[in-house]
Amino acid sequence: MCELLGMSANVPTDMCFSFTGLTRRGGATGPHKDGWGVAFYEGAGVKTFHESLASADSRIAEIVKSHPMKTTVGICHIRQANVGDVCLANTHPFIRELWGQYWTFAHNGQLQNFTPDAGMYEPVGTTDSESIFCDLLNRLRSDHHRELSDDELVGFLVEHSAAYAQQGVFNLLLSNGDWLFSFCTTKMAAITRRAPFGPARLRDDEMVVDFGQETTPNDVVSVIVTEPLTSDEVWDIYQPGEWRFWRAGEAVRRGRKDVPIKPHPTNQGI
Numbered sequence: 510m511c512e513l514l515g516m517s518a519n520v521p522t523d524m525c526f527s528f529t530g531l532t533r534r535g536g537a538t539g540p541h542k543d544g545w546g547v548a549f550y551e552g553a554g555v556k557t558f559h560e561s562l563a564s565a566d567s568r569i570a571e572i573v574k575s576h577p578m579k580t581t582v583g584i585c586h587i588r589q590a591n592v593g594d595v596c597l598a599n600t601h602p603f604i605r606e607l608w609g610q611y612w613t614f615a616h617n618g619q620l621q622n623f624t625p626d627a628g629m630y631e632p633v634g635t636t637d638s639e640s641i642f643c644d645l646l647n648r649l650r651s652d653h654h655r656e657l658s659d660d661e662l663v664g665f666l667v668e669h670s671a672a673y674a675q676q677g678v679f680n681l682l683l684s685n686g687d688w689l690f691s692f693c694t695t696k697m698a699a700i701t702r703r704a705p706f707g708p709a710r711l712r713d714d715e716m717v718v719d720f721g722q723e724t725t726p727n728d729v730v731s732v733i734v735t736e737p738l739t740s741d742e743v744w745d746i747y748q749p750g751e752w753r754f755w756r757a758g759e760a761v762r763r764g765r766k767d768v769p770i771k772p773h774p775t776n777q778g779i
Contacts, residue, residue, distance in 0.1 A: 511601075511617045512541055513697070514585040515682040515733040517689045517755035522730050523577035524531065524549070526711070526718045528585060530738040531712035532570045535587040536563030541570040544600040545570065547585040548613045549578045550686040555611045559600045582684050586615040598634035602682075603642050605630055608655035610685045614642040617735055618678030618694065641671035641679075645669055663754050663762050666690050670752065679768075684732065689755040691733050694768050700744050700756065701731040709739045731756030735738075 512519035512666075514531045518526050521718045528547065536542035556578060564570045564587050586601035603617040616638035625632075625640045628647025632639040649665060658667075658749040666683070675678045681692040691742060704727070706720035724730075733755070737744040749770055754762035 511586060511588045512678060513615055513617050513691050513733070513737040514538070514583075514735075515615075515684070515755075516580070516730065517583050517733075517758050518585045518660075518728070518730040519757035519759075520725075520728055521579035521581055522728070523579050523707055524583045524585070525574055525577050525777075526709070526716065527732050527738055528570075528715055530711040530713050531585055531587060531734070532564035532567070532574070532655070533711075535565050535567075537565035539587075541587040541589045543590040544597070546600045546602050546615075547573060548583065548598060548602050548604065548682070549580040550582045550611075550613075551580065553610070553686070555604060555613060555686070556572075557602075557604065559597055561597045561600055562597055582686055582689050584587045584613050584615050584636065584682050584684060584689075591619055594635060596634070599636045599639070603639050605642070605646055606707045607646055607650060607685075607698060610687075612646065612683065612685050614638075614645075615682045616641060617680040617696075620673060620677035629717075641673060643682075645667065646655040654770050658752070659762070661730050662738060663690075665710055666754075667692070667764065667766060671750070674750070674768040675768075680735065681682045687756065688753070689733070691747075691755070692752045697733065697747040697751075698733050698735075698737045698744040698745070698762075699731060699733045699753070700737075700739075700742055701729065703758075708741075710741050711738060712740045713738070713765060718756060731760070 517778040545564035546559040625644035630643035
């Protein structure tokens with residue numbers, strides 16, 4: 510399986526702590542050694558880093574961990590390949606422009622024999638994940654206009670995520686820089702940190718951070734992951750079919766769809 514990490518915050522916040530924990534799973538404490546990527550939104554732009562090597566051994570990942578890059582929305586992915594070669598073109602998150610915004614997509618799972626509809630967006634690499642992303646954007650562009658409301662957008666994303674989930678394992682993080690959408694079919698967990706803040710310890714590293722020293726009383730930061738990253742905090746575990754629409758650190762919309770119940774494979778890659 511691959512692993513996902515997303516963050517939504519109401520103030521620019523760095524992902525160093527969570528990113529450190531996740532990257533240790535990329536070839537050190539976990540088997541996800543077939544590439545990694547991270548995207549940080551900065552206004553209308555996106556700062557990205559991708560590599561087709563294990564994140565635990567990456568000098569580029571070390572730079573990202575040691576140079577705080579603050580953002581209100583970030584998405585990270587570590588890969589264990591199953592569909593598609595191990596190469597840079599197949600590393601997540603994938604990014605496309607739609608309606609003057611950069612949309613960022615990361616997926617954990619596999620859809621057997623997935624065939625996207627033809628359209629403007631086409632995959633560059635050979636993963637089913639990128640094909641799904643292109644299919645989703647083609648359908649959104651065809652069915653809606655740029656002025657669609659949040660209700661229309663969320664309805665579209667939930668409907669199509671549930672449809673993809675009928676075809677296989679579909680754990681998703683998607684953002685346009687304003688909001689972050691998450692959908693779970695097998696494994697996902699979230700935590701929202703707000704005042705009073707306290708310390709937290711990573712499961713995969715000796716790193717401990719006292720968030721009380723790093724935040725203000727008004728900060729709200731939510732982290733969404735495949736598996737909980739800390740050993741001393743209570744994480745909210747998603748149920749199969751559960752989705753959430755995050756903005757400024759809060760789950761402003763949430764719900765659950767019926768999806769096939771599948772075991773989470775130990776080598777489910779993308």
